[in-house]
Amino acid sequence: MNPALQTEICQFIREIGQKAVQLRGLGFQVDEKGFDDYVTNVDRELDHLLSQRFQEWFPEDVVISEENTRSLELWYQKPEFTKKFWFIDPIDGTDDFIHGREFYSVMVGGLETFRPVLGWVYAPNSDRLYFGGTAINGLFIATNGNVPEVLHPHEPIGTSCNLVIVSKKDDLAYGAAIRAAVPNVEFYTLGSFGLKVMEVVQGRASAYIYLNRRVKLWDTVGPLAIAKAAGLVCCDLEGQEIGFGYNDIDPEKLTHNQVIVIGWPKFIDKYLKLISQELRII
Numbered sequence: 001m002n003p004a005l006q007t008e009i010c011q012f013i014r015e016i017g018q019k020a021v022q023l024r025g026l027g028f029q030v031d032e033k034g035f036d037d038y039v040t041n042v043d044r045e046l047d048h049l050l051s052q053r054f055q056e057w058f059p060e061d062v063v064i065s066e067e068n069t070r071s072l073e074l075w076y077q078k079p080e081f082t083k084k085f086w087f088i089d090p091i092d093g094t095d096d097f098i099h100g101r102e103f104y105s106v107m108v109g110g111l112e113t114f115r116p117v118l119g120w121v122y123a124p125n126s127d128r129l130y131f132g133g134t135a136i137n138g139l140f141i142a143t144n145g146n147v148p149e150v151l152h153p154h155e156p157i158g159t160s161c162n163l164v165i166v167s168k169k170d171d172l173a174y175g176a177a178i179r180a181a182v183p184n185v186e187f188y189t190l191g192s193f194g195l196k197v198m199e200v201v202q203g204r205a206s207a208y209i210y211l212n213r214r215v216k217l218w219d220t221v222g223p224l225a226i227a228k229a230a231g232l233v234c235c236d237l238e239g240q241e242i243g244f245g246y247n248d249i250d251p252e253k254l255t256h257n258q259v260i261v262i263g264w265p266k267f268i269d270k271y272l273k274l275i276s277q278e279l280r281i282i
Contacts, residue, residue, distance in 0.1 A: 001118075001136055005057065009108075009120070010129060012053060014145055016046050017106045017124035020091060030098055040098065043067055046090035050108065054086050061086055066218045075217075075254060076246075085111040089218040092121075093191030102126070103191035109221025110135060114245045119222030121194035130198050133225035139201075153230035154203040155264050162186050165196045165208040174211055174279060181274035197223035197262055201230045207263030209275070216254045217244070224262070233268045235261055237276040 023042045033039050047067035055063045064071045065088035075085075086108065091097050093104035102125035110118035110133070118133035130151065132139035140148040156163065166175060166187045179185055188205070190196060193215055196208045224234050224242060234242045236258040242248075248257055261272065 006136065009057070010131060010142060010148065011145075013050075013106055013108060013120050013122050014127075014129055014142075016050055016090070017122045018127075019049075020046060020097070020104075020106065021124045024097060024100075039067060039094065040091070042097070043091045043094065046106070047088065050088045050090055050106075054088065054108070058084070058086060060084075063088065064218065066090065066216070071254065072252070075249075076251070083113050085221075087111065087218040087221040089194075089222075092194050092219060096191030101191060103195050105192040105194045107192075107194045107218065107222045109218070109223070109225055111217075111221050111244055114243075116221045116225035116228065116244060119194075119225035121192075121198055121223055121226065123192075123195055130201075130226060133229045135225075139226060139229055151201075151230075153201045153232075155266065156203040156206050160204055161206055163188060163205040165189055165199060165205050167210065167212070170209065170211045177278035178209065178275055181278040182271050193219045194223040197227050200232060200262055200264070201227060206267040207261060207271075210260040210262075211279075213255055213257070213259060215256060215260065217249065217256075218254075220244075220256065220260070227262050231265070232262055233265055235268070235272070237261065237272065237279065239268075239272060 020042055029041045031039050044067050047065045051063050051065045051068060061084045062074055063086045064074050089107040091104055092107045097104040106122040108120045109116055118135040120129065120131040122129045127144045129142040139151040139153065141151040142148040162184045164185050164187055166178065167189050171187055175187065199205050200208050227234055242258055242260055250257060
């Protein structure tokens with residue numbers, strides 16, 4: 001990707017995120033897509049704008065987005081002319097967006113030969129854009145629309161070593177098992193899947209453990225592209241790498257068949273097997 005296009009994409013994603021802030025302030029409509037799954041008219045508007053622009057930028061690639069009713073069809077076209085997909089989540093962390101909280105994001109991810117290679121995660125409220133991956137050989141952060149700077153991932157130190165991100169639902173169902181496996185562990189959470197992953201990348205937590213198998217391709221491709229480039233391990237409880245091929249994804253929902261653990265190698269090496277053993281007991 002040439003630098004000019006990279007800059008243009010970064011600017012546009014930021015514009016979309018700031019538009020989300022503006023539209024939220026004007027009021028919005030909420031609809032229920034399914035059990036505990038909500039969408040707003042803002043999601044749909046931003047989804048259309050992002051999808052249209054990425055298709056213009058990459059006319060030979062497949063663009064798949066959360067609010068596009070043709071997403072399943074597009075995923076299973078298995079086009080011979082390309083093996084590259086772009087996945088778009090216009091508002092990741094819709095619950096936070098709806099309830100006036102800050103931890104939602106705009107996310108885009110590039111999947112090439114069924115591997116996440118490039119991602120953007122933009123947090124509108126803090127005006128921080130994280131992006132990078134193996135496709136551009138680096139990780140970057142841009143704050144307040146300024147020129148991007150190199151993002152230096154680092155392992156957690158001090159009390160951050162004891163922090164693990166676990167959702168409230170997973171805490172209720174599996175928290176006791178994880179606590180039994182990891183001495184002195186402390187849980188915390190926030191809205192967006194992508195922002196949770198960025199917490200680990202920046203050393204604010206040792207790992208993010210996600211066990212309920214509800215995240216979809218537009219939730220994971222961008223953040224995991226960044227996580228992998230940062231040197232994090234992205235695996236299931238058996239230590240198998242998170243897969244992005246047709247056999248790895250639920251054909252009706254585009255959710256991952258695997259549970260997802262994203263963490264620093266030291267944490268994974270020390271605790272993954274113990275966590276897996278404890279979870280088998282419950």
